[in-house]
Amino acid sequence: MRSLHTLLFTLIASLTACKSVHLSVVDPADTLREFRQDIISSKNLSPVSLQAVRTAGLTQEDVLENGVDASVAKQFEQFADPVDKAYIESEVAIGRAQRIEKRQPEKAVALYLHAADMAFQGFFLKPCTNPVDMRCDSFKVFYDRSVRGIMSYLAQKKWNNSDIPHFETGLGRTFTLTVSGGANVENPSEYISIEPASSIGLEGLTNRYRRPGVGVSLVACRKRRDGDGLEEYLPRVGTCLPLTAVVRFPEGGCQGAECAAQFELINSVTTESYATPKGSLPLAADFTAPIAAVVDRTGMGDWDGLFDAIDGNEDLLKNTGFYTLEPYDVDKIPLITVHGLFSNPLTWLNVHNELMGDANIRRNYKVWHYLYPTNLPILENAKTFREKLNQLEAYLKAHQQNGAAPKGMVIIGHSMGGLLTRSTVVDSKPLMEYFLEDPKRISKLDDESANAVRSYIDFKPNSSVDRVIFVAVPHRGSSIADNWVGMIGRWLLSTPKTLMQKTAQVGRGARNILRPDLQTAFDGGQATSISGLSEKSPALQGLSKTSIDPGIPFHSIIGDQGLGNTPDSSDGVVAYHSSHVDGAQSELIVPADHTAHSHPQALLEIRRILRLHLEEAQKSVPPAKKRTQKQEK
Numbered sequence: 001m002r003s004l005h006t007l008l009f010t011l012i013a014s015l016t017a018c019k020s021v022h023l024s025v026v027d028p029a030d031t032l033r034e035f036r037q038d039i040i041s042s043k044n045l046s047p048v049s050l051q052a053v054r055t056a057g058l059t060q061e062d063v064l065e066n067g068v069d070a071s072v073a074k075q076f077e078q079f080a081d082p083v084d085k086a087y088i089e090s091e092v093a094i095g096r097a098q099r100i101e102k103r104q105p106e107k108a109v110a111l112y113l114h115a116a117d118m119a120f121q122g123f124f125l126k127p128c129t130n131p132v133d134m135r136c137d138s139f140k141v142f143y144d145r146s147v148r149g150i151m152s153y154l155a156q157k158k159w160n161n162s163d164i165p166h167f168e169t170g171l172g173r174t175f176t177l178t179v180s181g182g183a184n185v186e187n188p189s190e191y192i193s194i195e196p197a198s199s200i201g202l203e204g205l206t207n208r209y210r211r212p213g214v215g216v217s218l219v220a221c222r223k224r225r226d227g228d229g230l231e232e233y234l235p236r237v238g239t240c241l242p243l244t245a246v247v248r249f250p251e252g253g254c255q256g257a258e259c260a261a262q263f264e265l266i267n268s269v270t271t272e273s274y275a276t277p278k279g280s281l282p283l284a285a286d287f288t289a290p291i292a293a294v295v296d297r298t299g300m301g302d303w304d305g306l307f308d309a310i311d312g313n314e315d316l317l318k319n320t321g322f323y324t325l326e327p328y329d330v331d332k333i334p335l336i337t338v339h340g341l342f343s344n345p346l347t348w349l350n351v352h353n354e355l356m357g358d359a360n361i362r363r364n365y366k367v368w369h370y371l372y373p374t375n376l377p378i379l380e381n382a383k384t385f386r387e388k389l390n391q392l393e394a395y396l397k398a399h400q401q402n403g404a405a406p407k408g409m410v411i412i413g414h415s416m417g418g419l420l421t422r423s424t425v426v427d428s429k430p431l432m433e434y435f436l437e438d439p440k441r442i443s444k445l446d447d448e449s450a451n452a453v454r455s456y457i458d459f460k461p462n463s464s465v466d467r468v469i470f471v472a473v474p475h476r477g478s479s480i481a482d483n484w485v486g487m488i489g490r491w492l493l494s495t496p497k498t499l500m501q502k503t504a505q506v507g508r509g510a511r512n513i514l515r516p517d518l519q520t521a522f523d524g525g526q527a528t529s530i531s532g533l534s535e536k537s538p539a540l541q542g543l544s545k546t547s548i549d550p551g552i553p554f555h556s557i558i559g560d561q562g563l564g565n566t567p568d569s570s571d572g573v574v575a576y577h578s579s580h581v582d583g584a585q586s587e588l589i590v591p592a593d594h595t596a597h598s599h600p601q602a603l604l605e606i607r608r609i610l611r612l613h614l615e616e617a618q619k620s621v622p623p624a625k626k627r628t629q630k631q632e633k
Contacts (some may be wrong), residue, residue: 004445005129006498009450014250016275021486025087025275025422026112028092035446035573037503038091038095038138038141038143039091039095039098039222040094040141040145040537040563041246041624043097044060044512045060045063045064045091045092047569048084048089048091048135049087049088049089049091049416050089051091052084052618053092054354058353058375063092063095063096064092064095064096064099064327064337065099065314065526067169067170068092068093068096068110068171068611070087070633072214073319073539077574078579080126080430081127081130082126082127083122083125083133083135083136084135084140085116085118086119086121086122086139087138087139087142088133089114089118090114090116090118090122090139090142090143090146091115091117091142091431092114093111093112093114093118093146094111094112094115094142094145094146094149094154095315096111097109097112097146097149099109101152101153104532105156106165106167107167107168107170109149109150109153109167109177109321110167110169110170110404111169112145112147112149112169112177113146113150113167113169113177113247113259114169114171114173114238115142115143115145115146115247116142116143116146116147116150116247117249117253117254117259117261118142119140119142119143119146120139120143120247120253121253121330122136122139122495123136123139123140123143123214123281124278124279125225134557135336140232143214143215144214144215144216144284146247147215147216147247147263147371148196148216148243148245148248149278150177150263151194151245151263151413152189152217152248153531154177154179154263155188155194158186158189159179159187160188161178161179161442162297164177164179167334169226172257172260173254173256173257173258174257174258175254175258175260175261175413176258176259176260176261176263176269177260177261177262177263178260178261178265179262179263179628180248180262180264180265181432182211182269183269183472184270185264185265185266185268185310185366186220186265186266187265188265189219189558190222191220191221191222192221192222192223192238193219193220193221194218194219194221194222194243194265195218195220195276196216196217196219197210197217197218197219197220197242197286197289197290198217198286200219200289200292201295202288202289202292204292204349204365205288205292205349205350205353206350206353206354206451206600207288207353207354207355207357208288208289209282209286209287209615210284210285210286210287210355211268211272211282211283211285211286211287211289211352212282212284213244213273213274213281213282213283213284213285213357214246214274214281214282214283214284215244215266215274215283216244216245216284216287217242217244217246217268217284217285217286218242218243218244218245218265218286219240219241219242219243219286219289219290219584220240220241220242220243220265221238221239221240221241221289221290221293221294221297222238222239222240222254223238224238224239228327229398229399229474230328230399231327231328231396232320232328232329232395233323233324233345233368233392234323234325234326234327235297235298235323235325236295237297237298237299238294238297239294239326240290240291240293240294240297240325241269241290242267242268242269242286242287242289242553243267243268243281244265244266244268244271244274244284244288245263245264245265245266246263246274246283247261247262247263247264248261248262248263248264249261249274249430250278251278252277260455262418267351268283268285268287269285269287269326269362270329270537271283271379272363273454275392283315287353287356287357287358287362288353288356290325291325291352291353291356292326292349292353294325294345295349305401319371319387320371320373320384320388321371321391322336322368322369322370322371322388322402323345323368323369323370323371323390324366324368325352325367325371326366327607328399329366329367329398329400330396330400330406331364331368331407331408332364332365332393332407333364333365333407333408333613333617334365334366334368334392334396334406334407334409334410334616335350335355335365335366335367335368335408335409335410335412335610336367336368336369336370336389336409336410336411336412337367337368337369337370337412337413337414338370338372338411338412338413338414338416338417338418338420339349339369339370339372339374339414339415339417340373340374340414340415340416340417340418340531341378341415341416341567343372343374343414343415343461343598345369345371347414347595347597347598348369348597350572351412351603351606352369352599353368354603354607354608355603355606355610358368358373358607358616361607361610361611361614364614365410365610365614367390370388370417370420372383372385372420374416377539378416378419378420378533378537378539378540378543379456379457380456380529380541380559381416381420381454382419382420382423382503383423383455383517384455385420385421385423385424386423386424386462387455389409389460389462389464391408393409393462394462395574401581404629406463406464407617408464408466408467408617409464409465409466409467410465410466410467410468410591410613411424411465411467411468411469412469412471412606413468413469413470413471413473413595414466414471414472414473414596414597415471415472415473415474415573415574416473416533417473417541418470418471418473418474419473419474419540420473421470421473421600422468422470422475422542422543422546422548423459423466423471423553424460424462424465424468425461425465425468425548425549426463426543426546426547426548426549427459427460427546427547427549428457428458428460428546429546430542430545430546430547431457431471431542431543431545432457432458433517433545434538434541434542435457435514435515435538435542436457436513436514436515437516438513441512441513441623442513444513445513446452447591449584453513457542460592462519463483464553466553466611466613466617467552467553467554467555468548468553468554468555469501469555469556469557469606469609470556470579470584470595471556471557471558471597471602472557472559472573472574472579472594472596473556473574473577473579474540474559474573474574474579475531475534475543475544475578475579475580475581476533476535476540476544476572476577476578477534477536477537477541477578478533478534478535478573478575478578479583484564493604501541502586511518535578543555547583548581548583550583550602553585553613554581554583554584554585555584555585555587555588555605555609556579556580556581556584556586556587556588556591557576557587557588557590557594557596557597557602557605558571558574558576558580558587558588558589558593559571559572559589559590559591559593559594559595559599560576560589560590560592560598561591561592562591564591566589567580569589569594571593571594571596572593573594575592576589577581586605586609588601588602588605590605591599
C-alpha cells in the first residue's frame, strides 16, 4: 500500500510540476564562496548570471557551449538593471570564450572584446558608486580576464597589426583591434618576454607590493638599449619593468555595428592612472615581481659576494660601479645603496622592494646600487667609490634637461659600505695629517707618486651628496677583525694581484713621507679589507678623526641583538661605541644583529628619513645649495 501511495504522489507531482522544498543548515563560508563564485574562479557561472540564464529558459551548458545571440541578450535586458546587464553579458561572453579560444581563437577574441567593453562600461555605472555593491567589484576581474585573452592572441600574432583580422561577435557587432603606439605607450615587440605578474610566484622577499586598479599587471623583460644614454647603468642582461595591459574603447562604449578597440601597454611606474573621458581610474601594477625577475636574470646568488672575495675575482674590478634596475628618470632623487664586507647589492633587495612599495618614495626616488670587491683595502675601495660617484654625478648632469642641476643624492651605507660613504662627506685633512709626518712633503714626490698618494688621502665633501644614512657602520673598527674569525677571514681572503701590485707600488713610493710607525702599514696582506676593519687599522683611525660636513645631515641605525643594553651593546660584529657618531640628526637602535638594514624597524626609519628629506628638498633651497652658500660666506 505504501509503495502505491509513493507512486501516486510522484505521478501527481510530475503532472502539477510541484517540487518539494526542504531547509538545511549550511556553513556561512560555503554560502559566501558560492556568492563570490564566477566563471573565472570556478567552472560555473555566478549566481547572478545563472539566475538570468534560467529566467531566459536556458541552462549554463546552453550558453557556454552554444553562446548567446542577439535575441537572448535582449531577453537579459528585459529583467536586468544596467549593472546586471553589463555583469551578465560580460561573464557569459568570457565563459564561452574560454571554451573555444583554442579551436576558434578569432571568435574567442570577439567575445573577450565584448566582455571587456561591457565590464569597462560597468566601472562608471551610477550604482557602482555604492561601495557595497559587490557586483561592481567583479567588473575589474572580468575586464582583466578579457584583456589577458586578447593579449595572448596578439602575442601569437607577434603584435603585428597587419595580421590582426576583424572580429565578429555574433551579437550584431564587429570589432577592429590595433596594438597602439605613441607617447606613454610601450611597444610590446621590443620585449623578450611579457608575463602576467599573477602567474609569477615569489620567494625570499618579505612583502609583495601591488597597486589595485584597472588593467593586467605584467612583468615585461627586454634587452638594454645600448644606444640610449638613460639606460647606460642598467644590468647587461637588461631590465624587467612593471607594465599594465589595457584595452581602450571609444568614449561612451561601443555603439552601433562596428567598434574600434586599442590594446595598450603602459609603464606602471611613470603612469599611475588610466585616463578616460568619463574619469580616471587607478592603473593596476605589481612592483615587486619585476624587481625579482631582473635579479633572477642576472644569476646573482646569496654567496656571490663571499666567493668573489675568496677567489680574488679580477673580473669584479671591471664590474665595479653603479647599477640601476630601471632607466634613469631625471625628475627623481638618486638614492644610492652601498653594501658591506663579503656582500653585494643583493643584500639590499628586500630594502629596495620595501622602498618601492611606498608610493611616495617610488614616485620621487630612483634607487642606484653600488657593486665593489670587498676584499680590497678600505682606502682603495673608498678612492674608487669617490671616483665612480664623480662619474655618476657627471652622467646625471649630462642628462639633466634644460641645464637644470641634478637633484642631490642620498646614500645609505651598510657596514663597510658606510665607511666608503663617509669618505664622500668629510674633509680629509685630519686623515692626511694622521698618515703623513709633514703633508707638505708630498710636493717632494714625483708628480705620478704625489697624485697617487693624494687620490687616497686628499679629498673634500662631495657637493652632490645631500644626506647620508649609516647602518651598522664600524666607524672605529670591529674587534671581530682581530679575533679568530678575522684570522680565518684573512687566511681565506684573496685579492686581485694586479691591483695589489699597484697599491704596493704607491705604498713604496710614499714610504718616506709616512709617519715612521705607519711605514709598513701597507705591506703584504696588512691592508686587506678585514685588517682594515680592525680597531687598530691606520685607515680607520685616520678616517675616524675626520668630521662629517655640518651641512650634510646624517643618520645612524644601529643593532643591539635585541638585548637593549646600549651603550654597552653590539650587533654581534660592531659595538655601539664604534657605530655611534656625534652630531647625527637621528640615531635609532633596533633589536637586530649586523643585518640591521633588513629589520622592519630599520626599514620604517629609512622610509621616515626619505620622506623627511623629500619635504626639505622640496623647499626653495635644497641642503646641498645651503652648504655651498655657507662655504662661500
